[in-house]
Amino acid sequence: MMLKIDNLHVAVDGKEILKGLTLALAPGTVHAIMGPNGAGKSTLGYTLAGRDGYDVTAGTATLGGQDLLALAPHERAAAGLFLGLQYPVEIPGVSNLAFLRTALNAQRKLRGEAEVSAGDFLKLVRAKAKELGLDPEMLKRPVNVGFSGGEKKRNEMVQMAVLDPKMMVLDETDSGLDIDALRVVSQGINAMRAPDKTILLITHYQRLLDYVEPDFIHVMVDGRIVKTGDKSLALELEREGYGAIAA
Amino acid sequence: MTMATSLPGRRDEAWRYSDLKALERAHALPANDAIAEAVTLADGETRRLGLAPDDSQRATLTLEVPAGVSATLVESLGGGGWLDRAVTVRLGAGARLTHVILQTAGAEAVVTAAYTAALAADARYQVHLGNVGGALGRVAMDVTLATGADFTLGGVLLGNAGQTVELVSRVVHAEPGATSQQTVRSVLAGKATANYLGKILVAPGAQKTDAAQSSKALLLARTASANTKPELEIHADDVKCAHGATVGELDAQALFYMATRGIDPAEARALLTQAFLGDVLDAIADEALREEVSALAIGRLRVLVGGA
Numbered sequence: 270m271m272l273k274i275d276n277l278h279v280a281v282d283g284k285e286i287l288k289g290l291t292l293a294l295a296p297g298t299v300h301a302i303m304g305p306n307g308a309g310k311s312t313l314g315y316t317l318a319g320r321d322g323y324d325v326t327a328g329t330a331t332l333g334g335q336d337l338l339a340l341a342p343h344e345r346a347a348a349g350l351f352l353g354l355q356y357p358v359e360i361p362g363v364s365n366l367a368f369l370r371t372a373l374n375a376q377r378k379l380r381g382e383a384e385v386s387a388g389d390f391l392k393l394v395r396a397k398a399k400e401l402g403l404d405p406e407m408l409k410r411p412v413n414v415g416f417s418g419g420e421k422k423r424n425e426m427v428q429m430a431v432l433d434p435k436m437m438v439l440d441e442t443d444s445g446l447d448i449d450a451l452r453v454v455s456q457g458i459n460a461m462r463a464p465d466k467t468i469l470l471i472t473h474y475q476r477l478l479d480y481v482e483p484d485f486i487h488v489m490v491d492g493r494i495v496k497t498g499d500k501s502l503a504l505e506l507e508r509e510g511y512g513a514i515a516a
Numbered sequence: 517m518t519m520a521t522s523l524p525g526r527r528d529e530a531w532r533y534s535d536l537k538a539l540e541r542a543h544a545l546p547a548n549d550a551i552a553e554a555v556t557l558a559d560g561e562t563r564r565l566g567l568a569p570d571d572s573q574r575a576t577l578t579l580e581v582p583a584g585v586s587a588t589l590v591e592s593l594g595g596g597g598w599l600d601r602a603v604t605v606r607l608g609a610g611a612r613l614t615h616v617i618l619q620t621a622g623a624e625a626v627v628t629a630a631y632t633a634a635l636a637a638d639a640r641y642q643v644h645l646g647n648v649g650g651a652l653g654r655v656a657m658d659v660t661l662a663t664g665a666d667f668t669l670g671g672v673l674l675g676n677a678g679q680t681v682e683l684v685s686r687v688v689h690a691e692p693g694a695t696s697q698q699t700v701r702s703v704l705a706g707k708a709t710a711n712y713l714g715k716i717l718v719a720p721g722a723q724k725t726d727a728a729q730s731s732k733a734l735l736l737a738r739t740a741s742a743n744t745k746p747e748l749e750i751h752a753d754d755v756k757c758a759h760g761a762t763v764g765e766l767d768a769q770a771l772f773y774m775a776t777r778g779i780d781p782a783e784a785r786a787l788l789t790q791a792f793l794g795d796v797l798d799a800i801a802d803e804a805l806r807e808e809v810s811a812l813a814i815g816r817l818r819v820l821v822g823g824a
């Protein structure tokens with residue numbers, strides 16, 4: 270398995286949010302998690318990424334067989350995990366280029382790989398920015414500062430393309446995108462599909478799934494996966510709502 | 517006042533937050549003979565001066581920048597003892613001085629540096645300060661501005677362990693139409709303290725004065741501290757005086773975001789603290805000087821973030 274989550278319990282500020290979540294994602298597959306507001310979808314993403322304050326009180330999570338929960342957040346990234354944030358963070362004073370180059374080389378160093386030269390890096394980023402419709406001028410600007418909601422999401426996708434992770438958790442990457450941006454970002458996600466990569470989309474909308482067809486859809490309610498099905502489950506949800514499924 | 521005879525006390529407002537114990541220790545060091553220098557800078561000249569005593573050393577300098585002359589002075593203050601520096605700067609009408617002060621003394625050292633500058637009409641005095649060394653690193657600036665003169669100070673105060681780094685400034689707008697802007701950024705780790713006491717005095721009749729102070733401090737540890745004390749004394753009615761001061765910590769969300777991209781905590785802190793100093797470092801117009809001051813600051817930051 271690429272990502273294997275077993276009976277995961279997570280508390281935030283003493284309140285249990287994930288209540289025994291189990292999920293196994295194979296390499297080469299695309300999954301979507303859907304669920305009502307407050308179900309714990311973002312909490313799952315943050316927990317996998319290792320955010321402070323997300324206390325794992327029980328359960329396990331492994332990435333390619335490696336104990337994910339034992340690693341520091343930056344080590345998880347180097348191990349191949351990427352979390353696309355629902356709300357990307359602004360970092361005044363740090364340029365996108367410096368940020369991404371530092372990130373790429375830090376990951377490579379942890380994996381025992383050689384650093385990427387400044388020239389090769391620039392070529393790579395420019396190419397990815399172009400593919401994802403991000404104005405190359407924005408690469409010089411401070412990370413996400415003054416970016417529109419859609420630009421922030423495109424920027425997340427540029428980062429993902431450059432860092433080339435194995436396991437991608439994309440938290441509402443589709444929200445805030447206009448129709449054209451959704452198509453471009455979807456192409457970006459599809460470009461990452463590969464036999465040795467796994468994608469987990471967190472979304473509220475069928476629209477994204479029209480472009481990025483998932484192999485499986487999981488329904489999350491109140492901190493647990495309550496139902497798993499193929500892509501037709503999304504349509505069923507759209508017709509009937511979560512109430513009927515959770516019952 | 518020569519300090520060899522009288523030590524300042526807590527009641528002395530300008531020494532209120534200082535490390536008087538370190539100063540007392542410094543007073544016990546064997547004293548060398550005082551050095552006195554007089555320098556007149558020529559147009560286009562860049563002069564470098566360095567002092568790094570291991571004992572107690574008083575060193576005075578009288579610096580002259582004649583009318584219309586544009587020059588640069590780079591001063592390196594260091595050593596392992598006590599350097600008591602006193603500099604008198606005179607800028608003639610329309611003169612321009614770029615003054616870099618790098619204080620990088622050893623961990624046990626004390627540096628007390630006092631600058632008294634008088635600017636004639638339309639003179640421009642630009643100070644780029646890196647105050648990062650010593651058990652106590654203190655820089656005092658007393659600047660008096662004539663009509664249309666400008667004083668710009670960009671200061672970086674960095675402290676680690678038990679260091680006290682401080683800047684005490686008094687800017688006198690003596691005549692109309694002068695401008696001053698002071699930008700101070702402090703980063704503190706360990707149990708370090710940074711102090712910025714900035715006084716602005718606008719004399720009667722000094723209309724159209726424009727004076728600004730901005731002070732921001734970043735604490736990398738809960739045990740570090742920063743004191744900012746702006747003081748305005750305004751005796752004219754048509755003036756603009758602005759000051760702002762903040763004390764904060766590194767943005768936890770930004771640190772997490774960086775970690776999710778693979779940047780380790782020390783590197784993330786280094787990037788964020790470096791960005792924090794951008795307001796001061798990016799404002800250094802001369803590229804070589806900017807690199808010099810930045811290299812010093814960034815090198816020092818690495819130590820701070822690694823140990824925080």
Ligand SMILES: Nc1ncnc2c1ncn2[C@@H]1O[C@H](COP(=O)(O)OP(=O)(O)OP(=O)(O)O)[C@@H](O)[C@H]1O
Pocket residue numbers: 281282284286304305306307308309310311312313
């Ligand atoms: N610090 C906190 N203290 C207590 N409860 C919290 C805290 N942070 C989050 N929660 C709660 O955890 C629950 C799950 O939040 P989460 O953001 O994971 O939901 P979500 O499924 O991503 O929702 P959405 O679809 O709105 O993005 C919510 O009820 C939220 O209020």
Ligand SMILES: [Mg+2]
Pocket residue numbers: 310311312355440
């Ligand atoms: Mg969410």
